[in-house]
Amino acid sequence: MRGLSQNWAVFRESRIGMLGLIVILLFGVFGALWPIMINTVWDPLIYHPVVGFDPMLLHPSPPTKAHLLGTDPIGRDILAQLMFSTGREFLLGVLSALITVVIGTVIGTVAAYYGGFTDTFFMRVADIMMLFPFIPLLVVVGSMVRLTFFPFAIILGVLGGFGGITIILKAQALSVKVRPYIDAARVAGGSSFHIIRAHIIPNVLPLSFLYMMFNVTGAILSEATLSFFGVLNIDMSWGMMIHTAEAAGYLFDFGKYWWLWLPSGLAITLFCAAFYMVGRGLDEVVNPRLRKR
Amino acid sequence: MALPATADAADAILRVEHLCKYYPVSRGLFQRRQLLLHAVDNVSFEVKRGEVLGLVGESGCGKTTTGRLIARLTFPTTGRIFVDNADVSKIQGADMAEFRKKIQMIFQDPYESLDPRMTIFDIVAEPLNVNGMGNLEEREQRVAEMLSLVGISPPSAFLFRFPHELSGGQRQRVAIARALVMNPTFVVADEPTSMLDVSIRTGIMKLLAQLREDLGISYLYITHDLAVARYLCDRIAVMYLGKIVEVAEAEEIIKEPLHPYTRALISAVPVPDPAVKRPVPTIKGGVSKPINPPRRCRFYERCPVAKSTCAEQDHPAPREVSGGHFAACHQL
Ligand SMILES: Nc1ncnc2c1ncn2[C@@H]1O[C@H](COP(=O)(O)OP(=O)(O)OP(=O)(O)O)[C@@H](O)[C@H]1O
Numbered sequence: 298m299r300g301l302s303q304n305w306a307v308f309r310e311s312r313i314g315m316l317g318l319i320v321i322l323l324f325g326v327f328g329a330l331w332p333i334m335i336n337t338v339w340d341p342l343i344y345h346p347v348v349g350f351d352p353m354l355l356h357p358s359p360p361t362k363a364h365l366l367g368t369d370p371i372g373r374d375i376l377a378q379l380m381f382s383t384g385r386e387f388l389l390g391v392l393s394a395l396i397t398v399v400i401g402t403v404i405g406t407v408a409a410y411y412g413g414f415t416d417t418f419f420m421r422v423a424d425i426m427m428l429f430p431f432i433p434l435l436v437v438v439g440s441m442v443r444l445t446f447f448p449f450a451i452i453l454g455v456l457g458g459f460g461g462i463t464i465i466l467k468a469q470a471l472s473v474k475v476r477p478y479i480d481a482a483r484v485a486g487g488s489s490f491h492i493i494r495a496h497i498i499p500n501v502l503p504l505s506f507l508y509m510m511f512n513v514t515g516a517i518l519s520e521a522t523l524s525f526f527g528v529l530n531i532d533m534s535w536g537m538m539i540h541t542a543e544a545a546g547y548l549f550d551f552g553k554y555w556w557l558w559l560p561s562g563l564a565i566t567l568f569c570a571a572f573y574m575v576g577r578g579l580d581e582v583v584n585p586r587l588r589k590r
Numbered sequence: 591m592a593l594p595a596t597a598d599a600a601d602a603i604l605r606v607e608h609l610c611k612y613y614p615v616s617r618g619l620f621q622r623r624q625l626l627l628h629a630v631d632n633v634s635f636e637v638k639r640g641e642v643l644g645l646v647g648e649s650g651c652g653k654t655t656t657g658r659l660i661a662r663l664t665f666p667t668t669g670r671i672f673v674d675n676a677d678v679s680k681i682q683g684a685d686m687a688e689f690r691k692k693i694q695m696i697f698q699d700p701y702e703s704l705d706p707r708m709t710i711f712d713i714v715a716e717p718l719n720v721n722g723m724g725n726l727e728e729r730e731q732r733v734a735e736m737l738s739l740v741g742i743s744p745p746s747a748f749l750f751r752f753p754h755e756l757s758g759g760q761r762q763r764v765a766i767a768r769a770l771v772m773n774p775t776f777v778v779a780d781e782p783t784s785m786l787d788v789s790i791r792t793g794i795m796k797l798l799a800q801l802r803e804d805l806g807i808s809y810l811y812i813t814h815d816l817a818v819a820r821y822l823c824d825r826i827a828v829m830y831l832g833k834i835v836e837v838a839e840a841e842e843i844i845k846e847p848l849h850p851y852t853r854a855l856i857s858a859v860p861v862p863d864p865a866v867k868r869p870v871p872t873i874k875g876g877v878s879k880p881i882n883p884p885r886r887c888r889f890y891e892r893c894p895v896a897k898s899t900c901a902e903q904d905h906p907a908p909r910e911v912s913g914g915h916f917a918a919c920h921q922l
Pocket residue numbers: 613614627628629647648649650651652653654655656814879880
């Protein structure tokens with residue numbers, strides 16, 4: 298295994314990965330601007346993303362000097378909503394991806410290590426998870442129980458954790474399990490728990506981290522989809538912004554009211570693409586075979 | 591089977607009796623019969639306290655499997671292994687920890703036997719760690735001591751490096767330090783020099799010989815190289831397709847090989863004294879895999895002196911031809 302600096306050198310070679318990283322950093326800066334803006338420049342009465350209202354204009358208003366990206370049908374500033382939501386998208390994406398990856402890594406390594414019934418059981422669960430139409434199900438469930446932000450992130454993370462990721466991480470754990478250093482650890486007197494914790498998991502973790510990037514993408518897209526259907530009890534997010542425009546009927550003339558959906562749609566696309574691209578870059582670090590010769 | 595409890599048997603640190611390890615081979619879709627690969631087939635030998643026994647044979651003859659069985663990394667199909675007169679497959683609980691401390695293994699490939707994500711300190715200290723021996727300070731001291739013992743010096747310059755920052759020879763020295771950190775009494779050394787550059791092999795071999803002198807460790811030294819075995823070992827066992835075909839004192843087996851296979855092996859080793867005349871049988875063909883082997887001498891297909899009677903009988907049992915010199919051949 299190479300050191301951190303060498304890994305960084307490999308990652309930096311990947312154009313797609315670096316581009317993704319830059320976009321993520323820009324989103325980070327953008328999101329970090331929110332508390333500054335609302336505490337200094339913007340009047341909370343007008344610019345609050347949920348309860349703000351500008352009495353000086355007819356809504357939805359196209360971009361003006363005061364509202365650079367216009368306002369939504371109930372008079373709230375689009376740019377403020379976009380900025381406010383950025384932090385939450387990060388939180389949702391990273392939290393749910395983290396849960397997915399932690400569960401997936403533990404299940405994958407345990408299934409690979411013990412094999413037998415444990416393995417068969419979790420692999421069948423993963424098959425079901427992969428084939429099951431969760432988004433439609435969540436739409437149905439969500440219309441009965443309105444999910445709030447954190448429960449939603451956790452459910453998404455847990456559902457993901459039992460899904461396809463366990464199959465991939467198990468395959469990786471299997472290849473680690475047969476390495477001579479695992480035999481060496483056993484000869485040293487290491488217990489199964491020790492071997493899983495100290496040898497298998499650390500050697501699976503780079504791949505887990507890689508899949509975490511793809512899972513961020515998945516979580517954000519799920520949130521956007523479900524918000525669009527209006528089945529989440531989340532006061533503001535990029536998905537909610539599109540939902541607001543749709544619910545008020547403005548998406549029928551989407552060319553005329555472009556500022557209602559384009560900024561948030563673009564943000565979702567860019568944000569997801571950026572994490573995906575970082576994942577692709579990391580892929581080259583984790584799987585040396587993909588590297589340019 | 592009951593062996594007579596001789597003084598010799600009590601002296602043995604390791605005793606292997608009729609050891610077999612058969613691996614099921616995946617069958618073709620239309621194959622009826624269960625295929626078994628006889629990786630180790632009815633092997634018996636012992637290693638005395640303080641002795642080095644060489645296990646020599648071509649690639650795939652079952653040397654590593656034998657070592658792994660002894661180190662309890664896999665379980666025998668049949669047969670028994672005794673370490674200090676305790677049946678290895680019956681060891682449980684606290685005795686298991688004691689067994690792990692007593693028996694260590696050095697692996698063939700130093701690039702693969704060290705966890706790439708651990709520092710040298712963590713690697714060498716791992717046995718101490720999992721056995722809860724000493725506090726951090728004592729461990730650090732012990733690790734440094736072991737590293738200087740195997741010629742990694744100064745230890746402080748290596749403790750927090752990673753395996754990939756070390757050369758092959760240095761890695762194998764680290765693996766040796768780790769194997770010895772618990773003061774084992776028996777070490778299975780599985781071709782510890784075969785993956786190394788020729789130039790550094792001698793250094794590692796000298797180190798192992800030195801450690802044996804200093805620490806009185808017994809080894810099962812696995813190698814495919816008779817010259818290496820001759821240098822390091824007191825006795826040599828020659829293995830062919832899962833069977834041990836000949837066992838004798840190292841010098842004796844080199845000078846007076848009895849089994850046709852051993853003779854062929856020796857003819858491939860450069861002769862230091864050209865005056866020594868040896869019968870030079872050549873063997874034809876390559877090694878196949880012992881999958882459901884026919885019930886006759888394993889060496890039959892390649893044996894230059896095979897007689898038709900060899901084909902009619904089962905694989906020959908080892909016979910003591912002269913004092914302590916065993917060979918398995920119908921023609922002796
Ligand atoms: N886990 C396993 N499953 C199936 N077959 C195995 C397994 N391990 C070893 N074998 C087979 O058993 C035979 C003996 O293998 P082993 O590794 O013991 O040979 P070796 O003498 O150590 O060879 P080398 O010098 O190449 O290391 C080989 O034919 C090998 O293919």
